[in-house]
Amino acid sequence: MRQKIGTVIGCALILAWCLLPVAWIISLSFKSQTAITNGSPGFLPASGDSAGWQNYQDVLDNDQFRRAIINSVGISLIATALSVIIATLAAYAIARLEFQGKKFVLTTALAIAMFPVVSLVGPLFDMWRTFGLYDTWPGLIIPYMSFTLPLAIWTLSAFFREIPWEMEQAAQVDGATSWQAFRKVIVPLAAPGVFTAAILTFFFAWNDFVFGISLTSTERARPIPAALSFFVGSDPFNRPASLLAAGAVVSTIPIIVIVLIFQRKIVAGLTSGAVKG
């Protein structure tokens, strides 16, 4: 009985921990600009301080922010697709084939997962300017791919190791062509893993900030996190808080939608890829 009460309290704690700051930023996004300038402490907007949907309208009318949404969605989706394809090839080889250099691939992936990103932006900044990749979509897609490959390779190879590959042969014995065996047997078994890797990759690309501010200079390629941080001036103590909050909420909506739909897959992917012991 005591344990049960403890669990209930624990659940309440987790929910408060996770949702309170989210509720706060949503509440902030409904405070009016004038209330913010005059100072409006308190969790909820005081009476008369509410701005309705005005902040959201302003944010979505802002060209820079609209461009940033397009950039972020485009760059993240392309990086995710390419990264997952390349990682699938590598993970298949690691899970199923015996070959020299397997250990090298795993070690490299691990080393890169721990790499201090900031120590690369200096030289990359220099290189990208020489190659004309500075401030372009590919200029961000390439580093995103490199840094999401380790996670994708680990997750996928953990998944692929669990697949009963004999079923492919079994299907062929039963008269399926090899294409049918692949499409009807292997693809459905492998799809959840590929999917998980894709979600985790997308999260990384969507969240990135260091590359986003270092390798872009205009709205041509600037993604949402960078755009948010450069939103109106650079004085960190005097920002248009409620506008920013509205932008922050908009940028969080895709994440919440993904989490709501794919919760089970993300948890499975995080735990199977990271700790198989």
Next chain:
Amino acid sequence: MTAVTAPPRSEGAAKPELSDRARAETRLGQRLVAPAIVLMLVVTAFPMIRALYLSLFSYSLTAPEDREFVGLSNYLTALTDSLFWRDTFVTVLYMLVTVSVELVIGFVFAMVMHRVVFARGVIRTSILIPYGIITVVSGFAWQFAFSFQNGFVNDWLPFLDTDFNWFGDTTPAVIAIMVSEIWKTTPFMSLLLLAGLAQVSEDMIEAAKVDGATWWQRLWKVILPNMRAAIMVAVLFRALDAYRIFDNIFVMTSGAVNTESISFLTYRQTIEQFQLGIGSALSVLLFLSVLVIAWLIVKLFKVDLAAARQEG
């Protein structure tokens, strides 16, 4: 990492006892991993070598013609500057505090998630929200929460004046940054620990219970030793991640009032001030310190990464 060699790819390198089939498998395997390896190395190893090279020059992008070979003097400048050591100290502090707090809270969360039978989906969905949210957004949310003009923290903490300025002094500002960092990354920690917890056999816990072990004894003598691998992997990953702390500092204080981390210092030198020479030296030092920390954790706690990550 920069010292690793390419995998032996030539036919001659294959051992003579390999059968044709094994050789074909090796070839296919290497072909399948080649794109991934190339991509990972192009963006990391190559720029790292370039940083090593540039760090030997006095080189500023504002005056590229004045580039001049200066040997190791950039390193000397960095290592004798008190700013470098202060930032390193602050970074280590961020790492130690956030990882320890996350370990405790993350473990409690993992225990709860492990036990809970009802509303499992709701709990897991909400714990993924901080994990998925953009760090910059988390930084903003907490910066505004701590702001005395528009936040609620001063209101809610009874022992504080309502006009207490969290960002006016080093200690409170560092605490505010840590809160944002901890909030955002604890879910990751707790999910890794949850996976470890799932591998502790219920029978063993039951047996300890029958033998009369208290809850506390079961936790320390049965549960924790059996999920050691998971704990160590979680600590290793989070510690290295925490050492690279950047986003929250950029958003919340821009490095004001001595809250700057070593990553932030590197960024400021290279991207903001275009000092590629000294910036590259800082990049190399940052990279080396990450290596040292990784090595220390692996040695100190005897983390068996291969066992934890590979075959069951």
